[in-house]
Amino acid sequence: MGASRFAGRFLIPGGVWLLLFFAVPLGIVLAISFGTTDDLGGAIYGWYPSNYSRVFDPVFLPVLARSVGYALATVALCLLIGYPVAYYIARFGGRRKHALIALVIVPSFVNYLVRTYAWVAILSDEGLANGIPHDVGLSDGGIRFLNTPWAVIGGLVYGYVAFMVLPVYGALDRMDPALIEAGKDLYGSRWQTFRHVMWPTTFQGVLAGCVLVFLPAVGDFVSAQLLGGPDTFMVGNLIQQQFFGAENWPFGAALTTVMMLFLMVWMVFYLRSAAKAAREGAAAAV
Amino acid sequence: MTDTTTSETASVDSRAEVDAAVALEGVWKRFGEQVAVRDMNLTIGRGEFFSMLGPSGCGKTTTLRMIAGFEQPSEGRLLLEGQPVADVPPYRRNVNTVFQGYALFEHLDVFRNVAFGLERKKVEKAEIRRRVGEALELVRLTGRERARPRELSGGMKQRVALARALVNHPAVLLLDEPLGALDLQLRKQMQVELKEIQREVGITFVYVTHDQEEALAVSDRIAVMNEGVIVQCGAPEEVYEKPERPFVAGFIGISNLLEGVVEGGAVRLSGGALASAPVPASCAAGTAVQLSVRPEKIALDELIEDGMVVLSGVVVERVYLGTTTQVIVELAPGVRLVALEQNTYRARSDDRWELGTQVRLGWRPEHGLVLREG
Amino acid sequence: MSVEAPVRPDAAPAPRRVRRSSDQAREFDRPRFLVGFTGLFYLFLFLPIAIVVLFSFNAERSLQVFGGFSLRWYDAFLSSESYRSSLTASIEIALVTMVVATVLGTTLAFGLVRSRGRTGGAFNVLMLVPLVTPEIVAGVSALLLFTQMGLRLSLETIMLAHITFSISYVTVVVRARLAALDPEIEAAAMDLGATRMEVMRLVILPALWPAILASGLLVFALSFDDFVLSFFTTGESPQPLPVRIYSAIRFGVTPTINAIGTLMLAISVIAIGLALALPRLFGRRESGLGVLLGEEGA
Numbered sequence: 007m008g009a010s011r012f013a014g015r016f017l018i019p020g021g022v023w024l025l026l027f028f029a030v031p032l033g034i035v036l037a038i039s040f041g042t043t044d045d046l047g048g049a050i051y052g053w054y055p056s057n058y059s060r061v062f063d064p065v066f067l068p069v070l071a072r073s074v075g076y077a078l079a080t081v082a083l084c085l086l087i088g089y090p091v092a093y094y095i096a097r098f099g100g101r102r103k104h105a106l107i108a109l110v111i112v113p114s115f116v117n118y119l120v121r122t123y124a125w126v127a128i129l130s131d132e133g134l135a136n137g138i139p140h141d142v143g144l145s146d147g148g149i150r151f152l153n154t155p156w157a158v159i160g161g162l163v164y165g166y167v168a169f170m171v172l173p174v175y176g177a178l179d180r181m182d183p184a185l186i187e188a189g190k191d192l193y194g195s196r197w198q199t200f201r202h203v204m205w206p207t208t209f210q211g212v213l214a215g216c217v218l219v220f221l222p223a224v225g226d227f228v229s230a231q232l233l234g235g236p237d238t239f240m241v242g243n244l245i246q247q248q249f250f251g252a253e254n255w256p257f258g259a260a261l262t263t264v265m266m267l268f269l270m271v272w273m274v275f276y277l278r279s280a281a282k283a284a285r286e287g288a289a290a291a292v
Numbered sequence: 293m294t295d296t297t298t299s300e301t302a303s304v305d306s307r308a309e310v311d312a313a314v315a316l317e318g319v320w321k322r323f324g325e326q327v328a329v330r331d332m333n334l335t336i337g338r339g340e341f342f343s344m345l346g347p348s349g350c351g352k353t354t355t356l357r358m359i360a361g362f363e364q365p366s367e368g369r370l371l372l373e374g375q376p377v378a379d380v381p382p383y384r385r386n387v388n389t390v391f392q393g394y395a396l397f398e399h400l401d402v403f404r405n406v407a408f409g410l411e412r413k414k415v416e417k418a419e420i421r422r423r424v425g426e427a428l429e430l431v432r433l434t435g436r437e438r439a440r441p442r443e444l445s446g447g448m449k450q451r452v453a454l455a456r457a458l459v460n461h462p463a464v465l466l467l468d469e470p471l472g473a474l475d476l477q478l479r480k481q482m483q484v485e486l487k488e489i490q491r492e493v494g495i496t497f498v499y500v501t502h503d504q505e506e507a508l509a510v511s512d513r514i515a516v517m518n519e520g521v522i523v524q525c526g527a528p529e530e531v532y533e534k535p536e537r538p539f540v541a542g543f544i545g546i547s548n549l550l551e552g553v554v555e556g557g558a559v560r561l562s563g564g565a566l567a568s569a570p571v572p573a574s575c576a577a578g579t580a581v582q583l584s585v586r587p588e589k590i591a592l593d594e595l596i597e598d599g600m601v602v603l604s605g606v607v608v609e610r611v612y613l614g615t616t617t618q619v620i621v622e623l624a625p626g627v628r629l630v631a632l633e634q635n636t637y638r639a640r641s642d643d644r645w646e647l648g649t650q651v652r653l654g655w656r657p658e659h660g661l662v663l664r665e666g
Numbered sequence: 667m668s669v670e671a672p673v674r675p676d677a678a679p680a681p682r683r684v685r686r687s688s689d690q691a692r693e694f695d696r697p698r699f700l701v702g703f704t705g706l707f708y709l710f711l712f713l714p715i716a717i718v719v720l721f722s723f724n725a726e727r728s729l730q731v732f733g734g735f736s737l738r739w740y741d742a743f744l745s746s747e748s749y750r751s752s753l754t755a756s757i758e759i760a761l762v763t764m765v766v767a768t769v770l771g772t773t774l775a776f777g778l779v780r781s782r783g784r785t786g787g788a789f790n791v792l793m794l795v796p797l798v799t800p801e802i803v804a805g806v807s808a809l810l811l812f813t814q815m816g817l818r819l820s821l822e823t824i825m826l827a828h829i830t831f832s833i834s835y836v837t838v839v840v841r842a843r844l845a846a847l848d849p850e851i852e853a854a855a856m857d858l859g860a861t862r863m864e865v866m867r868l869v870i871l872p873a874l875w876p877a878i879l880a881s882g883l884l885v886f887a888l889s890f891d892d893f894v895l896s897f898f899t900t901g902e903s904p905q906p907l908p909v910r911i912y913s914a915i916r917f918g919v920t921p922t923i924n925a926i927g928t929l930m931l932a933i934s935v936i937a938i939g940l941a942l943a944l945p946r947l948f949g950r951r952e953s954g955l956g957v958l959l960g961e962e963g964a
Contacts, residue, residue, distance in 0.1 A: 012862050013780025020774030020833055021789050027830040028796055031807035034814055087707060094704040098697055113711050115934040116718065117891050119911045120927030124714035126915075127721075134717070164714075225800035228893070232915060242802050249809065249898070262806045266799075273798055362853055382856045395854035399872040408868075412859030460858070 032266075039259035049255040057260035066244065070264075073241040076155065076230075077223035080162040081170075084219050085212065087163070088170035095171075096178035103179070110171050122161050122232050129157060129233070153235035161229035166222060170215035177211025178204075210283050217276045221269050241265055312374070313338045313464050313496035314359055319368035321354050321520075328354040330520035332368070336464075336498060341490050343499040345507040346517035346543070352500045355517075356466050359498060361385050373463050383412070388457035389466040393473070394449045396441040402428070402452050403437035409460040427459035430489060447478050454489070464496045471506065483509050504544045508532060516540045533586075538663045541584045548590075548629045549663075550583045559583050559662060563624045567601040569660035582663045589659040590631040592619065592645060593652055600654035605629070607645050619645050621653060629653065719931070722924035739925035749926070751904040755821055759896075759906055760889040763828040768882040770829070771836025772874070776866075778837065779844045796834045804831055805898030812899065819901040827899045828889045835888065836881040843877035844870070876944075883941035887934045 039058070041051045060066070095106045113121065129135045129151035136149055151157055181204070189203035205212075227242030241261060248258025314336040321329035329351040336342045344352035357363045358370060361382035369376055377385060388409065397405050406427055410420045428434050431451035441449060450470055457465055467486075471479045487510050490497050501507050507514050508528045515525040516539075524531055524540045535541035538549060550567075552559040554575045558568045561583065569583055596602060608628070609620035617633040631653055633644065645651050722740070726733030743749050778790055796804070808827040809819075817823055847870065855865045871878075893908040900909050907926065914923055 009862075010781050010783070013777050014785065015777070016773045017777030017781060017785065017789050020770040020837065021777070021792065023770055023830065024774075024792050024796070024833060027811065027826060028807075029792065031811035032803075034810045035803075035807050038810055038814075090700060091704050091707045094697075094700045098700070109708065110711070112935075113715050115887070115891070115938065116715055116931045117893070117908055117911065117927055119893055119908055119915065120718060120923065120930065121714055123911075123915050123923060123927075124718045128714060128717065164710075167711075221798060221800055225802040227802065245802055245806065249806065255810070258806065259810065262803055266803050269800060360853075360857060362856075381861075382853070383859045383861055387857075389854070389857045391850045391854055393848065393850050395848065395850035397851065397855075397869060408855070408860075409858035412864065456858070 035259045035262055038256050039263045041256040041259075043254055043256060054256070057257050058264070060257060061260055061264050066261075069239050069244050070241055072239070073224050076159055076162060076238075076240060077220050079159050080166065080223045081216050081219050083159065083163045084167045084170040085216065088167055088215065089174055089212070092171050092175035092178055096175055096181075097183070107172070107175060110168050114168050118165060118228060119232075121164065122228055125157075125161055125164065126152065126232050152233055153238070155234070155238055157233040158230050158238045158240075161233040162223050162226060165226070165229065166219045169218040169222075173211045173214040173218065174208060175211075177208040181207050210280060213276060213279060217272065220272065224269060225265060311338060312336060313340070313372070314498065315369075315371040315374075316355070316358075316365075317369040317371070319355075319358065319365045319370060321351070321358060321363060322366045327520055329358075329365075332520075332522060334515065334522065334525075336496060338496055339494050341487065341497045341499065341510055341512045343501060343507040343511040343514045344517055345501055345504060345514050347502060349519075350517040351520040352517050353468060356389075356468055356498065356500050359464065360387055360389050360466055386463040387466060388460050388462040388464075389468065390450075390453045390457050390470045392469045394441075394453045396449055396452055396456075398441050401437065402433070402439050402441070402444075405441070405452055406456045406459050408456060413460075423459050424455075427455040430458065430492070431455045431485075446474050447482065450474065450482065454486075458489075458493060458495070462495065464498060467497060467499045469501055470499075471501075471503075479506070480509075486510055508544070516543060518543075535584070535661060535663065538582050538584070538665060541661060541663055546587050546630050547584045548587060550585075550627065550629075552581055552583050554579045554581055554662075559660070561603075563603075563627060565601075565603055567603075567660060568657035569601075569662050570658055571662050575662060575664065579664065584661040584663055585629070585655050585659060587618070587630045587632045589655050590629065590653050591655065592631055592633075596652060596654040597656070600656055601660065602652055602654040603629075604650065604652045607647055607649050607651055610645075610647060619651075621651055715931075718924050719928045721921055722928045724921050724924075727920065739921045740929070742920075742922045743925045743929070746922075748904070749907075749910065749922075752907045752910045753929075755904040756890055756907040759821060759825050759828060760886045762825050763832055763889040764882045764886040766825075766829045767832035767885050768836050768878060771833045771881065772840050772878055774833065775837045775840035775844055779841055793834050793837050796831050797838070799831075801894035805894050808895065809898040819899055821901070821904070823899045823901070824896050824906060827895050828892060831895060832885040832889060835885055836878070839881035839884070840874060840877050843874055847873055879944060880941040883937045887937040890937070891930065891934060 037051060038049055040053055040055060041049050042054045042057075044050050061070075091110075095103055095110075099106050127133050131150075135151055139149070185203055185207060186199060189199035193199045193202060224240075225242045225245075227240060227246050230238050230240045230243050245258050245261050245265070248254045248261065312335045314334070316332050316334040319329060319332045320327070332351075332355065334355075344355060346352050354363060358365055359372070361377070361380060364378070369378070371377065372385060372387065397408065400408070403424055406424045407420050410423060415423075424437070425434070428436065431454050433448065433451050433455065436444075436448070436452075441452070444452065453470070470486075471482050474482060483506055486497075490510075499507075499510065508531075511528055513525065513527055514531050515522045516531060517523065518539050524536050526534075531540060532544055535544065535547075538547065541547035542549065550559075550561050552561040552567070554560075554571055554577050555566065556577065557571055558566050559571065559581060560566050567583060571581075575581060591597065591600065603623055605621040605623040607619055608622045609618075611618040611620070615635055617635065619631045619633055620628055621631060622628050720732065723735050723737065724732055725736035725738065774789070774793060778786060778793065804827070808823075808830070812819060812823045812826075851869055851873075852865050855869045856862070860868060891908065892906075893912065896906045896909050897912065900906065905913075907930065911923055911926060914920075
């Protein structure tokens with residue numbers, strides 16, 4: 007009766023908008039990435055794939071590697087911190103579960119810049135991180151926290167840990183507590199139960215959390231900029247620099263494309279894993 | 293609000309169908325490879341309480357949806373009040389539906405729910421108020437106009453759904469297993485109410501159910517369906533007392549089917565006994581048939597009359613049902629008949645057949661139904 | 667792990683404690699460690715927030731010493747014309763984004779739920795990709811689009827970019843609610859004489875509006891708080907608040923920033939709070955965001 011056709015018309019406004027303002031720009035990025043700059047610094051189209059080989063230049067390679075490294079460290083820390091917290095809320099939260107989870111999200115409502123800047127204030131030479139140990143007598147002040155890799159990673163962890171807690175909590179909450187009891191009976195030790203029962207069951211949630219943390223962390227430049235220094239430059243800072251300083255837009259576009267492709271690979275891998283898990287879950291239920 | 297079509301498109305013999313509220317001519321409905329409705333020909337008269345009865349997947353709901361306009365026939369013609377309605381959408385048909393899940397509008401109160409159809413037709417406010425009042429009175433929900441659906445019980449929601457449909461005075465009212473979600477007592481009560489309402493408003497009811505008792509209770513005519521085909525169509529007594537196919541005998545009531553072969557004016561049962569039975573002329577000697585006897589037509593031991601067909605067996609099971617007790621008798625390994633012990637005031641205390649007792653059972657030859665597949 | 671006393675054949679059976687599920691849970695883990703760990707986590711999470719809020723009321727100019735309660739930094743913020751115009755700009759952008767993204771996202775949700783076939787699938791992918799696109803990629807692509815189109819960067823360009831990346835949030839929320847609607851309701855409405863458009867207007871939208879409102883307010887909060895996308899697409903002046911904060915941090919830190927941060931927190935919390943509370947105030951049992959949390963019946 008034309009229900010499908012009727013509905014199809016509704017796809018047009020949103021769909022056209024997304025095509026124009028999302029898909030096309032990505033195409034432009036790709037196109038510009040093969041271009042070059044003219045004498046005045048403006049971007050012109052052309053065929054200069056050297057932009058891409060420049061991305062992997064020894065000058066820039068450490069920046070790329072560092073971004074991936076920091077992001078991986080962030081994921082690992084988020085997991086180590088987030089999993090136990092999610093476990094606690096899921097298993098022992100009781101009626102306050104929802105409130106506890108909401109509390110995890112609330113800090114995200116403070117602007118990312120302001121939150122990061124708060125850490126700057128705390129970790130700076132005049133901040134609390136120096137002040138309290140000094141007052142207590144543990145140090146004589148002057149501990150340098152800022153401008154170190156750990157400050158940047160710490161900032162990233164702080165920014166994205168909620169994205170790990172939520173999916174892991176979701177998976178743990180949905181898990182049947184009887185499974186843990188069964189595991190306890192079967193395996194005896196806590197570690198074994200975790201390894202053979204909890205981890206496999208919550209794996210999809212963990213995977214989702216890792217992806218949700220990894221993807222934004224790689225491209226982040228705020229933490230590196232505010233909490234770090236020239237030694238902690240990440241690819242996000244590099245890209246930002248191309249557009250607001252070095253004025254080499256084609257190279258910036260090439261960097262962006264490389265980063266985008268790199269992340270797409272992990273995204274596809276994750277989607278496949280999730281689809282496979284969903285299929286197996288449905289098959290097992292049958 | 294039927295579609296006006298030129299008289300040229302109506303065929304000559306549809307003059308008889310002008311009297312019919314609903315007519316299906318050679319209707320097929322396919323969903324991809326699956327055939328849901330197969331070459332259906334059906335005429336439903338005005339003012340009839342017509343039921344379609346059958347197991348899940350027999351095509352009864354699909355047929356109902358085609359009448360309502362939610363599905364289009366793959367082949368064939370569908371006519372409402374004599375007019376073809378091939379391309380008429382549901383909102384322009386003079387047909388209303390009572391849905392299985394009631395489908396009440398949760399964000400509107402009872403009054404606005406019932407008034408919905410009238411508002412679509414731009415009926416005047418005063419007129420709406422009058423008719424909604426009438427409809428609610430009919431279903432005995434006066435005074436509930438301001439209630440919200442979520443405050444109502446299942447039975448009340450059902451009545452709101454009924455009022456919402458009836459208030460529009462459709463030519464045909466379609467009911468899709470409307471009582472399915474109600475408990476037994478309420479269901480029986482609603483069956484009686486529905487029948488009374490239908491008689492009062494005189495609208496054609498087309499009713500879909502899988503509950504054979506319900507169909508027998510409310511219908512003027514029943515179409516027993518299986519696998520997309522109408523197997524038998526007739527009044528409740530006819531369909532129950534004179535089933536034409538083993539399927540109908542089995543679907544309505546207990547059929548007590550016995551295999552046998554036609555021999556003269558009787559059926560030679562597989563156990564060896566010869567049972568007199570009304571053999572139809574179309575069954576030549578030697579034809580394989582099934583003999584069916586309704587449990588209530590079977591007499592046990594002393595109650596057997598002269599001239600009855602008599603068999604013997606062992607009581608293997610008793611099922612207590614309150615008003616009656618089913619006595620299941622095994623005539624031979626794998627061959628069982630169900631007889632009934634009445635629990636009426638006339639029953640004698642020694643009218644009981646315990647497990648393991650030998651028992652004789654009999655029935656009048658004319659109560660045996662000779663059935664054949666195909 | 668309970669230890670049962672050995673049963674002597676002629677002794678009365680030892681009374682067994684009725685085990686509740688909370689008992690079972692506690693027997694397995696050492697909750698004390700977990701409680702402490704989780705407590706530390708929340709401390710870690712809220713400490714900077716607390717400091718931001720606390721020091722926004724600092725009478726002194728320090729970030730370390732709290733010298734007394736004062737509203738001077740709020741005053742400084744609100745009396746600064748440039749900050750005020752940034753606040754107004756952020757609110758404007760968020761409002762426009764909310765309205766347009768809600769409309770586009772809702773219609774897109776309709777289309778996706780009802781249409782079958784490959785176009786539906788393709789548009790579904792198109793809708794999902796923005797959700798997983800890193801912000802910096804979004805920023806770069808938006809910047810390139812506008813400059814290549816010859817547009818001057820301004821509030822309008824920020825709006826266009828924000829809308830683009832907000833549509834998907836609306837679509838996801840609304841679609842979930844739409845899919846949960848009873849399909850019989852629509853059939854009933856059509857049966858009673860409503861055309862498809864009327865069904866939309868009279869039956870579907872009323873049932874949908876908590877979800878639409880919730881996603882709209884979510885979009886408002888996200889837009890108001892957004893930094894990276896705004897950074898790439900902003901013009902000279904006025905700039906949205908987060909971008910101004912960024913500049914302020916680069917060039918000199920004062921507690922004014924704390925004041926701004928606290929105000930922004932308040933505005934975001936109010937927006938989310940409205941999203942959760944309004945449907946209940948209007949007599950609905952559910953709140954739109956319940957869909958996101960997978961609540962029953964939402």
